[in-house]
Amino acid sequence: MIILPVGAGFFTLQIISFQIDVYQGKIKEPLSFLDYLVYILFFPKVISGPLLKADFFEQLHKKREFDPLKTEKGFIMMLFGYVQKIIMADCIVRFVDPIFTYYQVLNPLLLIAGAMAYAFYIYFDFSGYSNIAIGAAMVMGFDIPKNFSAPYFSGSVKEFWRRWHISLSTWLKEYVYIPLGGNRCGKVKKYSNYFITFVISGLWHGFGLQYIAWGMLHGLYQIAEDMFPVLKKQDSLMLRVLNTIRTFIFVDLAWIFFRSATLTEGLLFIKSIFTHWNISLKGFGIGFFGFDTVQLVLCMILGIGFFIIDYCEYKEIDVISKIIILPKKIVWGMSLLLILLIFLVMFRTMGLSASSFIYSQF
Amino acid sequence: MKKMFLIQAEKFIGLVVLMLLVVIILSEIPLTKRAVARLTNTTDYIENASMTEMQPFIEKVSEKDEKTKLIIGDSVCSRLFLPFEELNPDYCIAGTNRGLGAPGQYMMMKLFLDSHPNATEVNLVLTTNSMITGYENLYGYQYSTQPFLENDCLDMLDEETRRDMRKAYGFFATNKTMVRIVDGSPILKKAYLNLLNRYNAIYVLPAVPDVVEKYIMKMKEECDRKGIAFHLASAPISDTEGRKELEETIAESYRETDLQTYFPNYYDNLFYYSPEHFPDGIHPITDIETLKVMVENIKCANNCMMDFRLSD
Numbered sequence: 001m002i003i004l005p006v007g008a009g010f011f012t013l014q015i016i017s018f019q020i021d022v023y024q025g026k027i028k029e030p031l032s033f034l035d036y037l038v039y040i041l042f043f044p045k046v047i048s049g050p051l052l053k054a055d056f057f058e059q060l061h062k063k064r065e066f067d068p069l070k071t072e073k074g075f076i077m078m079l080f081g082y083v084q085k086i087i088m089a090d091c092i093v094r095f096v097d098p099i100f101t102y103y104q105v106l107n108p109l110l111l112i113a114g115a116m117a118y119a120f121y122i123y124f125d126f127s128g129y130s131n132i133a134i135g136a137a138m139v140m141g142f143d144i145p146k147n148f149s150a151p152y153f154s155g156s157v158k159e160f161w162r163r164w165h166i167s168l169s170t171w172l173k174e175y176v177y178i179p180l181g182g183n184r185c186g187k188v189k190k191y192s193n194y195f196i197t198f199v200i201s202g203l204w205h206g207f208g209l210q211y212i213a214w215g216m217l218h219g220l221y222q223i224a225e226d227m228f229p230v231l232k233k234q235d236s237l238m239l240r241v242l243n244t245i246r247t248f249i250f251v252d253l254a255w256i257f258f259r260s261a262t263l264t265e266g267l268l269f270i271k272s273i274f275t276h277w278n279i280s281l282k283g284f285g286i287g288f289f290g291f292d293t294v295q296l297v298l299c300m301i302l303g304i305g306f307f308i309i310d311y312c313e314y315k316e317i318d319v320i321s322k323i324i325i326l327p328k329k330i331v332w333g334m335s336l337l338l339i340l341l342i343f344l345v346m347f348r349t350m351g352l353s354a355s356s357f358i359y360s361q362f
Numbered sequence: 363m364k365k366m367f368l369i370q371a372e373k374f375i376g377l378v379v380l381m382l383l384v385v386i387i388l389s390e391i392p393l394t395k396r397a398v399a400r401l402t403n404t405t406d407y408i409e410n411a412s413m414t415e416m417q418p419f420i421e422k423v424s425e426k427d428e429k430t431k432l433i434i435g436d437s438v439c440s441r442l443f444l445p446f447e448e449l450n451p452d453y454c455i456a457g458t459n460r461g462l463g464a465p466g467q468y469m470m471m472k473l474f475l476d477s478h479p480n481a482t483e484v485n486l487v488l489t490t491n492s493m494i495t496g497y498e499n500l501y502g503y504q505y506s507t508q509p510f511l512e513n514d515c516l517d518m519l520d521e522e523t524r525r526d527m528r529k530a531y532g533f534f535a536t537n538k539t540m541v542r543i544v545d546g547s548p549i550l551k552k553a554y555l556n557l558l559n560r561y562n563a564i565y566v567l568p569a570v571p572d573v574v575e576k577y578i579m580k581m582k583e584e585c586d587r588k589g590i591a592f593h594l595a596s597a598p599i600s601d602t603e604g605r606k607e608l609e610e611t612i613a614e615s616y617r618e619t620d621l622q623t624y625f626p627n628y629y630d631n632l633f634y635y636s637p638e639h640f641p642d643g644i645h646p647i648t649d650i651e652t653l654k655v656m657v658e659n660i661k662c663a664n665n666c667m668m669d670f671r672l673s674d
Contacts, residue, residue, distance in 0.1 A: 068367040292403065332374060339378055343385070347549055348403040350556045 007047040009204055011040050013168075014051060017175055021054045035060060042144075044136040048129050050147040050167035064141035072324050074138030076331075077131045079338055080309075080320070083302060084128030087345050091299040092121040095289050100259055103269045107279045111272055118259050119252045123151065124306075126165070145170075150314035152251075155243040156232040157221040160251055168204075172197050191226070195219035209263035217254040295345055302341075389547040399548040407548035407555075412461070412504035413512065419456045420513050423474040429454040432474045433667070434467050435487035436460040438597040441645050442487070442657055449671040454478075460492045461501025464577035465523055469515045471581050475588065484585050485666055486578065489597040490612050490632070491644070496571030497530035499559045507535050508545065523573065530564060568608055569615035579620055593666035594625040598633045598656045600640035631663035 018039065021027045039056055040046075099106060099114030106114075130147035137144045151164035161169045177197045183190040195216070202215020225231045234240040253270070260266035312319045323331060389398040399405045423432070431453045433443050439457030447455050456470055467486060475481055497506075507527055510516050516524060516536055524536050532554070534540035544550045578594060585592035599605065613629040616622060633656065639647050646656060654672045661667050 066364045066367070068363055071367065294401070294403070328370075332377070335374070336377060336381055340381060340385075343382065344402060347552065350552055 010049050010051065011046065013171055013204070014040050017051070017053075017171060020175055026054045027057060029057060029061065031057060042137070042142075044133040045144060048126065048133070049165075050130055050133065050145050051171050052144060052167075053170075056142075056144070059142055067141070069324060070141070071139050072331075073320055074135040074140075076320050076323060076335070077135030077138065079135075079335060081128045081131030081133075081135060082342055083338055084124040084131065084306070086342050087295065087302060088299055088306070089121055089125035089128060090345075090349065091292070091295045092117050092124065094291060096121050096259075098289055100269070103272050105279065106272070106276065107281045108273045108276050109281060111269065111276070115252050115256050115259075115269075115273075119152070119248070119255050120303075122255065122258075123148070150310040152248055153244060153310060153314040154247050155234045155240055156225050157218060157247055157250055158225055158232065160247055161218070161222075168201070172201055176200055187226075191223045194222045194226075198222070205258070208261075210257045210260050210266050213263055213266065214254045214257040217250075217257070221250050221254075292348055295348060298341060298345065386547055386550060389549045390543070395548065402549050402552075404548035404552045407551040410508075410545060412459075412501070413509055413545075416458060416505060416509035417512075419458050419470070420473065420509060420515075423454060423456050423470050424477050424513075426477045427454075428452075429478060430480050431483040431485070431667070432471065432478075432481065433457065433485045433487060434470050434474075435485075435597065436462070436489055436492040438489045438645055439487035441648070442597065442653055442660075443670075445648070445650060445653060446657070446670070446672055449674065453667075453670060457487065459501060459505050460489070460495055461498070461505030463492075463495055463497065463502065463506045464574040465519050465527075466506040466510065468577040468581055469510050469518050471584070472518050473515065475584070475590070481588075481590055483591045483593070483666070484581065485593045485595060486581065487595045487597050487660065489599060489644070490609055493570055493574060493596075493616065493628075494568060494612055495566055496564075496573045497526065498564050498566055499562070502564075503531040503535060503555070503558065507531055508541055511536060511538050511541055523576075526573065530562065532558060532562070568611045570612070570619050570621070575619045575621055579624070582624060591666070593664050594621070594628055595660050595664040595666060596628050596632045598635050598646060598659070600637045600643055601634035602637050602643065606634070627664065631660075633659050633663070 018027075018036070035057060038060060039052060042052065042056075045052065096114055096118045099110055100118070103111055103114070127148040134144055134146060145167050147166050149163040149166065151160055154160035154163050177193055180193045180196060181189055182193060196219075198215040198219035199212055200215070201218070202211040202213070205211045205214070231243065231246070234243060256269050257263065257266040260269060309319045323334070385398065388394040389402070389404075395408065396405070399408050423434075429452055433439065433453055433455045435457040437457065437459050440455075441457075443453075443455045443457060447453070454474060456474075458466075458470070462470070467488075471484055471486075474484070507516065516527075519527075528535050534544075544554050582592045582594075599609075609629070609632065616629060621628065635646070635652075635656070637643070639649075639652055641647060646653060657670070657672060661670060
């Protein structure tokens, strides 16, 4: 077992990109060692990003004026982030964990539900962290890049990577894919560049073969989409919806490897989906998974809310900017309600082991 | 602009605090307590189990009656001796819980001696688990401070012990008003006990803590001073795998204390029984014949409770 400091993967990437940016002359202004340390260890993002770019130094040196709207927006983003983590992610994970632990004795419907739930768990967990980080930075007057933009509304895996962990995919594109030659040297080279980039992405997430499998699958998806453009077509609403569902299934299939402890476990999980139809669903109700009914209902209601917010995000409507210009009573009422719900869930789940942010391990 | 924002922010924070206060107050009021508890999943914290369990025993040892002998100890002691209570009118049997710790047992003894001037014998029957329990998170606060605080007994302990209790169970653990407030609200109680467990975790090590040595010695000194016989006896334990090795480790620590000088047979008289007699691994089964054997062994080995009857 290799023990690494928290966020090691993130600050390693920051250090690499800093070196390259200095070498390529993207960072022109004189920097002190303190500037460098702030860039690497800026506390809101140090554990799980978003990864900063060289333009952060401009913000660092610029005199920042107090902006009440920006501060308020920052707080609302943080609040949304806490709701995503404490209410949504921590509720979903209670369903996901037993399924990935006991998959060998469970009905395939539960396995499929568990795999789908994991997709939402990882989204709420990581997007929650990112919102807290972006919000905290915003309160201090910094703009750090957004990390998520309605990823599960993507009509293709390529689009998914423009919407999921945006700062990492941008980093990989700028510092791996393009230096490898990008799409400029013929199709074979382009496909191998896709593949290498995603395998590196997998390796960055962990040393296990399951992460490499996850990266390889995403590389193969991109190649397939490039070879068969019909997979990306979004000419009609029907096609758009079908491709969105197809993308979700593809991404979720890869998540199974990402969640599994080993590559073999991931493969066995998938095999179980196809071979366990003789196992009954009886006895696997809410009680079996230790679901908290109140939290489950809350999770469902708020899930609808987040679906709407993501849809607006997909339509390029900045929901939080719209919220903060609403009458104060509405903004305050909504914020108080969310804070009350967070406390309610915290009290309900107190004593249970809370899960840490999943990306803090990378 | 900044000032305006700060004023607004202060108002908002005030509202958040007010909202939480309202929830806490609602959880304190009997009419709304249960509803709030259900909503916050804290119904288990409404009933004060430690008070319900301890108060009758505190009253029992404090009651002025003709009893002259006391048996105190942990829950194993209780399981062993309580079934024979009716046969032994001279004995006050008040085995309670490991959570009391040695200071708790000391206070129980003091209460008995204060209300029974003719007392002749005190028997402290402890499992080795209790022998290594000083301050601990799981039951300590609930058993060793709260019930005694409610009965104004904590003054029986020295200031050093009370300070250590505050250190272990929070700064207000010895303050009656604060304890009542926390105890009155299931959400405050759940939060408090969980925070205590999380941020002030105390680990029970296989060694006799100073506080145990100190209070057993105090019990002996108090009895010696009043001419009362004091016995320390070990309760039976299950002969499970690895248990003897663990006991040997604890015994080594025990031998380094003053207890070894005054109670050299505590470990020599440790009786192991087949695990089948201990369904949960700790407490003996209620089969009366088995209990008779266990009690008889304690009596003979420690030369105590000689007139304690096990049958008509």
